[in-house]
Amino acid sequence: MSSAFTGSSRVDVDNSTAQLPRHTYISPAILNLERVYEQNRQLLQKKDGAKVPDPITIPQTKGKPRLLLMGQRRSGKSSISGVVFQKVSPSETLFLESTARIHKNNLSSFMEFQVWDFPGQIDVFDNPNFAFDMDAIFGEIGALIWVIDAQDDYLEAVARLNNTILHLQRSYPHINIEVFIHKVDGLSDDYKLDIQRDVTIRIQDELSDQGVENAPVSFHLTSIYNHSIFEAFSKVIQKLIPRLGQLEAMLTNLCRTCRFEKAYLFDVTTKIYIATDSTPEDMASYEICSDYLDVIIDFTQVYGNWQRSPDWRKHLEQAPWMQPLEDQVACERAESGMVLSDAQRPIMLREVDRFLALVAIMKEGSYEKMPQINMNVDVVVKGLTEFFEITKPKETRTTTETIAGRAAGGWIND
Ligand SMILES: Nc1nc2c(ncn2[C@@H]2O[C@H](COP(=O)(O)OP(=O)(O)OP(=O)(O)O)[C@@H](O)[C@H]2O)c(=O)[nH]1
Numbered sequence: 001m002s003s004a005f006t007g008s009s010r011v012d013v014d015n016s017t018a019q020l021p022r023h024t025y026i027s028p029a030i031l032n033l034e035r036v037y038e039q040n041r042q043l044l045q046k047k048d049g050a051k052v053p054d055p056i057t058i059p060q061t062k063g064k065p066r067l068l069l070m071g072q073r074r075s076g077k078s079s080i081s082g083v084v085f086q087k088v089s090p091s092e093t094l095f096l097e098s099t100a101r102i103h104k105n106n107l108s109s110f111m112e113f114q115v116w117d118f119p120g121q122i123d124v125f126d127n128p129n130f131a132f133d134m135d136a137i138f139g140e141i142g143a144l145i146w147v148i149d150a151q152d153d154y155l156e157a158v159a160r161l162n163n164t165i166l167h168l169q170r171s172y173p174h175i176n177i178e179v180f181i182h183k184v185d186g187l188s189d190d191y192k193l194d195i196q197r198d199v200t201i202r203i204q205d206e207l208s209d210q211g212v213e214n215a216p217v218s219f220h221l222t223s224i225y226n227h228s229i230f231e232a233f234s235k236v237i238q239k240l241i242p243r244l245g246q247l248e249a250m251l252t253n254l255c256r257t258c259r260f261e262k263a264y265l266f267d268v269t270t271k272i273y274i275a276t277d278s279t280p281e282d283m284a285s286y287e288i289c290s291d292y293l294d295v296i297i298d299f300t301q302v303y304g305n306w307q308r309s310p311d312w313r314k315h316l317e318q319a320p321w322m323q324p325l326e327d328q329v330a331c332e333r334a335e336s337g338m339v340l341s342d343a344q345r346p347i348m349l350r351e352v353d354r355f356l357a358l359v360a361i362m363k364e365g366s367y368e369k370m371p372q373i374n375m376n377v378d379v380v381v382k383g384l385t386e387f388f389e390i391t392k393p394k395e396t397r398t399t400t401e402t403i404a405g406r407a408a409g410g411w412i413n414d
Contacts, residue, residue, distance in 0.1 A: 071147035073120030
């Protein structure tokens with residue numbers, strides 16, 4: 001078997017333990033990596049004098065990166081949260097009511113996330129009526145997503161954003177600030193880029209006037225009416241994944257070994273891709289893989305949880321077959337791996353666990369090599385499973401479950 005891992009990024013899978021249920025055996029290597037991961041996490045929090053969250057102040061959120069959605073009223077924050085995390089269709093957001101209080105959502109996914117949607121009228125740094133507990137809001141490492149309505153006058157939004165960045169730089173310099181220049185659907189490409197340039201310059205000028213250099217601010221052009229919002233969230237989330245480089249190296253090696261054009265590791269719940277290989281970003285590939293994932297999810301939601309009744313099971317196991325149903329199935333992963341042929345370029349999907357799926361676009365003619373490809377993908381899937389076992393907080397570790405079993409997971413609204 002040719003390994004998908006080569007050179008320094010090789011990950012050895014311990015075959016002697018591969019058969020054991022994951023919750024009963026944790027190898028010394030995993031324990032060691034776990035310790036290193038925890039140390040890194042703590043170091044990162046202490047870096048640059050950033051405040052380490054006090055476990056007494058925010059006990060229930062420890063270890064959960066938080067995404068804060070802020071911006072002016074009607075800029076689109078609740079719509080973004082609904083479309084990306086709650087499968088709301090864009091047209092359903094048209095008549096959303098204004099948010100009156102902070103909405104907190106927990107996502108149980110490959111990582112534990114929190115998304116806080118702030119009402120547009122609240123300015124946490126400049127609120128005469130109420131003093132916010134800043135540690136409770138900004139204590140955990142995460143990202144602040146500032147939404148600017150590109151179809152409206154954005155000068156006030158930019159001024160508030162500048163004020164927010166300056167406050168954050170003083171006490172929480174590690175927080176990534178992600179500016180979503182939103183509602184760009186219907187705007188011409190030139191106009192979009194003009195707005196992005198204008199907003200960037202206004203922010204950079206103000207920050208350098210105030211002596212702030214290298215603030216972690218990134219800009220994304222987004223709309224809920226196309227894939228751009230998922231693409232932007234993918235970039236935001238990727239920055240929060242410890243050792244993303246290792247994930248990317250795994251996928252890059254897989255692409256090289258299996259002659260894949262592009263491979264994505266998707267979070268199944270949100271369709272955010274949390275890693276991809278090192279070839280240049282390609283929106284069209286992302287769209288096709290994401291749509292394909294959608295089809296599979298819809299399909300498994302209809303058929304995946306199908307439970308056979310005991311009587312029917314007994315019927316299937318009697319003559320002429322005379323063996324347990326599990327032994328009659330040729331390939332236990334048949335439901336996880338599928339190949340669709342799109343203009344001679346097959347797409348393959350392989351479930352990693354209940355939250356993650358690997359989706360790849362193969363090159364023309366690679367279909368004949370499926371047995372070898374499957375073996376390589378198997379190795380990578382084991383490596384990925386191990387990676388996330390290490391980086392997950394202990395209490396959220398689960399045994400490997402299927403996409404079909406995903407229905408149990410998902411969102412909890414506060
Ligand atoms: N054209 C367009 N409209 C959008 C987009 N995203 C949101 N909207 C619309 O913008 C309006 C306001 O959206 P909301 O999500 O309620 O805005 P909000 O920022 O949560 O508003 P507050 O709760 O008042 O702070 C809704 O009518 C949405 O349909 C987008 O990408 N494009």
